[in-house]
Amino acid sequence: MTIDLTTMTLREAMAGLDAGDFNVLELARETFLRLRATDPELHAWAHTLEETALQTALFQTRARPSLKKRAPLTGLPIGIKDIFDVAGVPTRCGSALFADAPPAYRDAEVVHRLRRDGAILMGKTVTQEFAAGVVSAPTRNPWDLDRIPGGSSGGSAAAVAIGSCLGAIGSDTGGSIRIPAAVTGTVGLKPTFGRLPMSGIYPLAPSLDIPGPITRSVADAVLLYLSIANRTAEIHQLDEQLTPFGEQPLSGVRVGVLDGFFVENIQPDVKTAYDVAVTELADLGADLIPLTWEDAAVARAIASLINRAESAGIHHDHIRAEDADLLGIEGRSRFEAGDLLPASAYLRAMGAREVIRTSIARLWARHQVDVMVAPAVAATAPSAETLLVDFPNGTEGVGQALTRLTMPWNATGQPVISVPCGFDRDDLPIGLAFIGKPDDDLGICRIAHHYEEATRWFKRSAAASA
Numbered sequence: 531m532t533i534d535l536t537t538m539t540l541r542e543a544m545a546g547l548d549a550g551d552f553n554v555l556e557l558a559r560e561t562f563l564r565l566r567a568t569d570p571e572l573h574a575w576a577h578t579l580e581e582t583a584l585q586t587a588l589f590q591t592r593a594r595p596s597l598k599k600r601a602p603l604t605g606l607p608i609g610i611k612d613i614f615d616v617a618g619v620p621t622r623c624g625s626a627l628f629a630d631a632p633p634a635y636r637d638a639e640v641v642h643r644l645r646r647d648g649a650i651l652m653g654k655t656v657t658q659e660f661a662a663g664v665v666s667a668p669t670r671n672p673w674d675l676d677r678i679p680g681g682s683s684g685g686s687a688a689a690v691a692i693g694s695c696l697g698a699i700g701s702d703t704g705g706s707i708r709i710p711a712a713v714t715g716t717v718g719l720k721p722t723f724g725r726l727p728m729s730g731i732y733p734l735a736p737s738l739d740i741p742g743p744i745t746r747s748v749a750d751a752v753l754l755y756l757s758i759a760n761r762t763a764e765i766h767q768l769d770e771q772l773t774p775f776g777e778q779p780l781s782g783v784r785v786g787v788l789d790g791f792f793v794e795n796i797q798p799d800v801k802t803a804y805d806v807a808v809t810e811l812a813d814l815g816a817d818l819i820p821l822t823w824e825d826a827a828v829a830r831a832i833a834s835l836i837n838r839a840e841s842a843g844i845h846h847d848h849i850r851a852e853d854a855d856l857l858g859i860e861g862r863s864r865f866e867a868g869d870l871l872p873a874s875a876y877l878r879a880m881g882a883r884e885v886i887r888t889s890i891a892r893l894w895a896r897h898q899v900d901v902m903v904a905p906a907v908a909a910t911a912p913s914a915e916t917l918l919v920d921f922p923n924g925t926e927g928v929g930q931a932l933t934r935l936t937m938p939w940n941a942t943g944q945p946v947i948s949v950p951c952g953f954d955r956d957d958l959p960i961g962l963a964f965i966g967k968p969d970d971d972l973g974i975c976r977i978a979h980h981y982e983e984a985t986r987w988f989k990r991s992a993a994a995s996a
Contacts, residue, residue: 537991540606540696540750547594547605554594554605558587558650561607564993565652565694571675573668574689576612577619578653583607586650601648602765603757609689609698612654613661614638614741615730623732624657624666624682626856627848638730640699640741640758647757652695656685659861661701661734662841664709664932670914671714672992673958677911680710680932686744687714693993697745697754701731703738704837705907705936708948711744712961713911713932715950715992717982718744719751719975722968723943726759735840737880738833738940747988748772748949748979755971771972772979778815779980785816786899788965791826792935795923796908803952803960804905807981811903814984819897825889829938832879832886836941839876842868883941890942894967901977906948906961908935935963945971949978950987 538546546552552560562580569575590605610616613623615634622628637645645651656669658681666684671677672692679688683700687710690698700707702720711718719742726741733739743754749772756765787808793801812818823829845865848854854862909919912928919931926934939946944965951962962981966974982988 537989537993538693538696539747540745540753541747543606543696553591554650555584555587555591557605558584558607561652561693561695564692568692568694572670572672572688572692572694574655574685574692574694575609576622576624576654576656576685579619579651580653583650583652590648590650601646602762603644603753604648606649606697607652607695608644608649608754609652609655609686609695610641611661611683611686611698611700612657613701613732614641614699616641616651616654619654621732623661624659625858625861627853629856634730636730639727641730643758643760644699644754647762649757655683655689655698658682658684659858660732660841660845661703661706662861662864664705664929665914665917666710667914671911673715674911674956676914677958678713678914678917678928680713680907680911682706683744684710687711687716687718690714690716690744690746691992693991697743697750699741699754699758700744701734701739701741702940703734704833704940705933707742707744708906708936708946708961708963709932711948712906713959715959715987715990716744716746717748717751717947717949717988718742719755719947719971720939720945721755721759721971722945723940725969733844735837735844737840738837748947748975748982751947752972752975755975772976780811780977781815783816783901783977784819784897784899785811785977786819786821786897786902788821788823788902788904790822790824792904795921796905797910797921797954799954800905800908800910800960803954804962807951807962807985808903810985811981814980819899821893821897821899821902823890823893825886826938828882829886829890829941830934832882833937833941834933835871835875835879836883837937838864838868839871839879841865842871886941887943890944901974902965904963904965905935906963907932910954910956910958910960939965944968945974947974947978949982950990951985952987953990
């Protein structure tokens, strides 16, 4: 039996399993065949669990006919970023410093919840070293192997995009879910900060870190989010919550269209795709409200300073250890620079963060919008060789270029979902960000889902041409 994974979503796999079109073992086997065929060039996986996964799939296949009630994620092949503990597997965090790490004693809490709900763990996906960066070497972008997949959850996004898993878990401190999702044509959800457990996840900056899903569709992102948020009981309501209604499903929805900082220095093709997406939202019935957030640049700077200071604290001993030379050059220089920041600068940044949160809350209250939209990332996937990005106002290094539009929302802690909204002249994906008020994670997903269903960009697959 051959299963076409090039466009299959988690929800489509669930339907196929329920209909008996294939069984769990067949799905797992085909997914691993995909992995073996693509990963020698893509390098999305740091560690695979083929034997364990196939044993689990065989057990689920045999048990399925006799079960009166099945776990909602039964049989779905999922990748886990290699900063999350998976019982029996070392957590190496993409670093030679942790090459000899012992196997984890237990699952990270969000991994435990996925396993509890029946997901089959395919293995560990590549992360930028200690989740600090946007390159995710050696992983490459499925749309163009000469380009990066973004980061730091680049392995998770590349694996989903190419079909070597149907969903994956990443983490987001400065954009590490949304950036790789945007540049690989997948969907990435950064939930509201502080609402999901971080136990068993190696930290980068604890007051910014948040886990979240990377998938092929918004509905799939909601599916995994409900599992890792310990809201499994709500999964059976998914159709009712997300199903579009009428020709204008966004009628009456107030969409704040961000300009200023978010459009003033972005690639022309990204700006064009953003403008078209805004028009499409209007066609779906949305009321468009132009918005300028004057403090966006300050928010980005605050998030950056907090990120550097806290990550330096996490790695203070690593940069002074005898084996510090095992750290990559980028990570080590980043942590050493952060270690030079005075405590007073960090404390001022934490105080300014509260001012920024008040600033964005006032913007919401003043304009009474239901959601805000902006380009998810200012550029499409950069070259892995140069790691430079050209903009109308000059050239930037890849880190500055890709995090510029994502980090403000780490400062505020709001939920953000990136969904595909088009392609540039080099046939590289472009992402659109839907930003919500705190705890409105499902609200922004509902609006993003209506947009996704109308435009169908998520159906254009990198796997189809692999």
